[in-house]
Amino acid sequence: MKISAQEEFGLRCLLQLARADATGELLTLAQIAGREGISVANAGKLMWILNKAGLVQSQRGIKGGYHLARPASEIHLNQVIRVLDGERVDSHCKSYAGVLDACVHTGDCGIRPVIVELHQIVDNALSEITLSQLLDTEANVDATLHQIQITKQRTEQRA
Amino acid sequence: MKISAQEEFGLRCLLQLARADATGELLTLAQIAGREGISVANAGKLMWILNKAGLVQSQRGIKGGYHLARPASEIHLNQVIRVLDGERVDSHCKSYAGVLDACVHTGDCGIRPVIVELHQIVDNALSEITLSQLLDTEANVDATLHQIQITKQRTEQRA
DNA sequence: TTTAAAGTTGACTTTAAAGTAAGGTTTCGC
DNA sequence: GCGAAACCTTACTTTAAAGTCAACTTTAAA
Numbered sequence: 493m494k495i496s497a498q499e500e501f502g503l504r505c506l507l508q509l510a511r512a513d514a515t516g517e518l519l520t521l522a523q524i525a526g527r528e529g530i531s532v533a534n535a536g537k538l539m540w541i542l543n544k545a546g547l548v549q550s551q552r553g554i555k556g557g558y559h560l561a562r563p564a565s566e567i568h569l570n571q572v573i574r575v576l577d578g579e580r581v582d583s584h585c586k587s588y589a590g591v592l593d594a595c596v597h598t599g600d601c602g603i604r605p606v607i608v609e610l611h612q613i614v615d616n617a618l619s620e621i622t623l624s625q626l627l628d629t630e631a632n633v634d635a636t637l638h639q640i641q642i643t644k645q646r647t648e649q650r651a
Numbered sequence: 652m653k654i655s656a657q658e659e660f661g662l663r664c665l666l667q668l669a670r671a672d673a674t675g676e677l678l679t680l681a682q683i684a685g686r687e688g689i690s691v692a693n694a695g696k697l698m699w700i701l702n703k704a705g706l707v708q709s710q711r712g713i714k715g716g717y718h719l720a721r722p723a724s725e726i727h728l729n730q731v732i733r734v735l736d737g738e739r740v741d742s743h744c745k746s747y748a749g750v751l752d753a754c755v756h757t758g759d760c761g762i763r764p765v766i767v768e769l770h771q772i773v774d775n776a777l778s779e780i781t782l783s784q785l786l787d788t789e790a791n792v793d794a795t796l797h798q799i800q801i802t803k804q805r806t807e808q809r810a
Numbered sequence: 811t812t813t814a815a816a817g818t819t820g821a822c823t824t825t826a827a828a829g830t831a832a833g834g835t836t837t838c839g840c
Numbered sequence: 841g842c843g844a845a846a847c848c849t850t851a852c853t854t855t856a857a858a859g860t861c862a863a864c865t866t867t868a869a870a
Contacts, residue, residue, distance in 0.1 A: 553837020712867030
């Protein structure tokens with residue numbers, strides 16, 4: 493139940509675009525990849541997925557790049573995660589029918605609704621968060637870290 | 652952000668034990684594996700993990716088997732998932748320090764708190780659910796499916 | 811005390827995800 | 841138009857997780 497590498501870096505790239513969105517500038521693959529510490533090829537793959545899903549828009553040719561398809565405040569995390577996850581698999585249980593009487597449909601079983609419910613809980617939690625909210629959180633964390641740095645420096649000065 | 656095979660089948664095995672807990676009987680690896688449609692070796696691996704984590708207890712020797720270490724109502728899903736997940740990785744971002752000024756600690760970066768927050772949201776949601784609650788949900792689903800079967804039969808009888 | 815049932819452990823094989831690479835296509839500036 | 845910049849697409853390689861196998865250890869009953 494942990495976040496996958498594709499989900500994490502895809503989300504990071506979207507946050508890059510969300511920051512750039514304020515100034516209206518486009519970001520190229522090289523810029524995105526460089527800032528995230530991943531290869532241009534990998535960034536291209538992620539952006540292709542996000543583009544196909546309609547979360548970002550691309551401008552081809554020289555002076556091209558990527559930008560968000562919608563305002564950051566209208567992009568919810570459950571949409572992002574669902575897109576980057578590929579096809580959502582509700583259960584790993586295959587051909588379970590017949591083992592228990594509770595199984596009434598081929599490839600289905602009584603426990604599967606439980607798994608589905610878990611995914612819905614996660615989905616609901618993620619649907620409450622937007623990209624712009626993440627940017628706010630990030631800003632607060634940065635301020636906190638900066639404060640820690642200052643406190644640390646003062647402590648060292650006293651010593 | 653999907654459930655892994657190990658998490659799903661580990662949870663399934665725990666539910667088996669939770670059902671057996673009512674009658675006080677022990678379940679052998681062969682029984683658990685057979686009911687879940689997985690190999691005995693795989694079931695043994697899962698139960699070893701759960702045993703090491705203190706969620707189940709084993710009785711060795713002839714007439715042996717497994718049972719829950721605590722009542723099903725006291726086992727929360729976040730504990731189960733955390734155990735079956737192995738070491739929780741908060742972020743896939745390695746050696747990110749230096750790429751952005753926001754990185755103040757080795758191997759840490761400004762976006763990581765966002766990932767941590769996501770995991771906490773999931774963890775909180777899972778901590779609200781116990782094994783016994785899942786059994787209740789399952790019973791309701793079974794009843795619903797049974798009702799559908801009856802309705803279907805009546806419809807067929809009319810035709 | 812012997813024996814068989816049952817759990818334990820580590821090595822091996824398989825499989826799916828992640829990342830990489832290369833060529834193709836589109837667009838803008840000159 | 842011509843070329844360079846930038847995105848698009850498919851195929852390949854690498855790597856980590858999952859599952860399997862086989863030998864070992866422990867336990868309890870006869």
